[in-house]
Amino acid sequence: MTRTSARFAATGAAVVLAVTGMSGAAAADAAPAAPTGSAVVHESTAFLKDSALNGLVVIPLPTATPSYDSSTGFSTSFPVTGGDVNLQGYYGNVQLGGSLLFVNLFTGKTAVFKQLAFSADSWAITGVPVGGTDPVALLDPAGTTDITRTGATQTVTAADLKVDAEGAQYVDTKLNTTFFKAGQSIGNFSLSFTTGS
Template sequence: MSRNRARLAAAGAAVALAVTGASGVAVADTAPAAPTGSAVVHENTTFLKDSAVNGLVVIPLPSATPSYDGTAGFSATFPVAGGSVNLPAYYGNVQLGGGLLFINVFTGKSAVFKQLAFSADTWQLTGVPVDGTAPVALLDPAGATTVNRAGTTQTLSAADLQVDAEGAQYVDAKLNTSFFKAGQSVGSFSLTFTAGS
């Protein structure tokens, strides 16, 4: 190989490496955007009063955001942390940030749930007990329910939110109470989910 050909080959290799490196940087800079949105669990004043009389408190854990209104009741907003869902077709799963702490102030017993999620397959809000690995169905959206889609954003609004039979049994056992019942009305539920790119 002549000296000129060797120089041209080396130059070509350098250009190829530079282009490959640049495109690698471009791919790293344009990582897919994560989904966004939030789920809001609203506890009405009736449920709040009944649970308080029985010494029961439910506290949202970070990164959930609590809010309270004397007339409307208590709400907790859980940010969307991942997932893929098709609400109108009833399939998929939305992972939520934050957690839930249930406390029985009379007995000192507690239950903590992490890895909260909403499953469109089963239409349930679930959580994994802090000392377990399998999700427990906690709450079920019910009543007048509206599902909408606009572009990449989907919304769900349920006028009623009920305690799931599995969640009632699990939490009652952990807190040493018999307060929670299957179908017990807690308040209402809403979810907004915008798909990532």
């Protein structure tokens, strides 16, 4: 091999290594896929009627998706936006999209919660009040609960969904009402969580 041929071969090898290294770096820089799924909070018609008679409404804000059925009540779907959880081991949490606006139509008082999440550690749906930094436990899945796992997808369904004591106190204070009570049943809950890659 001549000196010129050797120089061309070395240059070619350097180019191949550089391209391979760059493609490896690009692959390493690619963000992993985010987890997917949704949490569904279902409010029973009994709870809806009770809260309406007391001038109280809860309005889901984007990116939550509300739906209503006259026979079964009001449901809101919150998309999974992040997190890592082991539902069967009761640890981790799931970040949820959307916000919740609580309104007392009689007093005009409001409370807004952002950064919604489901905490498997405390088994509660939490939200951070606007203007605050610490999450408040709002609702607790209860009753007959079924937890399953199929591949990367975990699901939980709870036959009952109760108002958490912390959430009841916080919302009652903000709205100037005494309607919300610890352990008050509002409906049921389900969550589907698929781990990202």
